[in-house]
Amino acid sequence: MTEHYQHRLNTLKKHLEQQQVELAIVKDPKNVFYYTGFNSDPHERFMALVIDLKKQSHHLFVPSLDLEIAEEQSFVKEIIPISDEMDPYQILKNTLGEGFQTIGLETKTISLYHHEQLNKYFPDYRYKNIGEFISRQRMRKTQEECEKVQHAIHVIEKVMGEGIKRVKEGMAEQELTAELEFLMRKFGADGPSFSTIVLSGAKASLPHGMPDNKPITKGDFLLIDMGVIVDGYCSDITRTFVIGEETEKQREIYDIVRKSTETGVAAAKAGIPIGQIDRAARNVIKEAGYGQYFNNRVGHGLGIEVHEEPSVHENNELVVESGLLFTVEPGIYIPGFGGVRIEENVYINEDGTARLLTTFPTELMRIG
Structure with missing residues (x-):
């Protein structure tokens, strides 16, 4: 090294x-x-x-x-x-x-x-x-740096998989947060890469809300956004679940966000303005009639810090090149109703193609 x-x-x-x-x-x-x-x-x-x-x-x-x-x-x-x-x-x-x-x-x-x-x-x-x-x-990560981020992703996906097994109806958001952060240490992380976000029900409409004593109840969306630091490098993933059975509107919103995330990931490649990735993902949400409920950038660079260059927003003309590593995380956030975010981590390979680093399923998962 x-x-x-x-x-x-x-x-x-x-x-x-x-x-x-x-x-x-x-x-x-x-x-x-x-x-x-x-x-x-x-x-x-x-x-x-x-x-x-x-x-x-x-x-x-x-x-x-x-x-x-x-x-x-x-x-x-x-x-x-x-x-x-x-x-x-x-x-x-x-x-x-x-x-x-x-x-x-x-x-x-x-x-x-x-x-x-x-x-x-x-x-x-x-x-x-x-x-x-x-x-x-x-901003340009070597293969070795990518592997470090990949390891941090592996740890947080293990935490996600084990953590959702511990969700119980009536459990407070803070209690689940504590369980998740315990698992981070247990599975070898140096610590969280940022304050863990666990939001349920209507609170899931707050992109950067804080977990509190609100109980997780049947019919809630459960949004979990978290990451870890391992050996100096960060991961950052988000998945949204539903407690019990989803409603028709919850399913609609979830499917739109999932398609938006997939479209953003599919757009990622060397040689294009990075804003094109944001626009590709955003257009899916706009065309479905929910554009007003997605008012932040689609992603950010990831590495030694959880937020670093590049900023993946629609007006960024930076040309994508090999070595860039960033998130794709569109969402729909409806005040008083709830929200959905699905976040993937992407690396641009030497040949200019995108490698999806995250592997945790994106299908809507029901808990309980």
Whole structure:
């Protein structure tokens, strides 16, 4: 795996040189992981991969309490620990010296506070945004990265299969959520990749609703949207079930969403604008007369983070290429009635065809 980190760093350094960046500070913990293999959440403490283009060197600055694990995991071996009583920006200056005029920063990650601290120790520096380049670099997944996501999908599908066996009428959404998150750990996940969504009945119309004490009752739609992190990579799938027998309208809505998801997946291939995938899935719902009840994008990139580039929305003209990995998750959400979402994960192979990574059935399943 070490050659992957070297290749990633070399690609970034080449871009920095083209942009005439003298110093790059990579602060987003997920980007640090991408380039070094060190996976950590520093919370409020300072952590950064710093690339000095003048000296052709790189350092990993970490909180002192993470030094041991950083030494074990990081491809970058020049590691500078910072204890809690130290000023990290003073340490940065002491380590790197002065005279940097152009600094590369991820502008979505750097706060005004960080900017002020950099100004204090590197006065009059100019910055260039390197965040967009890093996002584009991360967007193209290698086969090895795809396999990591595939493993995380395998775990969450196992959780889904076992979890729905535990659903009982009258059970609270929160109780089922706890069961699912227990199974995630049991089956080898590092944890959920986002807050597990379990919604029943009318609440299923809330695309990002929160599970609460509402009991799961007969006749409800049961929407489960969840994922796990395994070895630094995420999965994200959604399935919608019905408790007992579905009504005619529930069946109608379910079948439309299922067809929409299948159509979106079938549209995925290299060489087209990615917005075409959204439009293909969306048109199925529009033509069935439910367009007003689907008002979000059809999908998003998936990898080290559960939401990353590309954004699969109808106006995105980004050309699909091999290595993209993303979700296709259309839905119909009717306030006061409920909703359906069916989410698949797709990878674009080297030959430009789409590989469906998710295998959990999409037929409407009745529980209880």
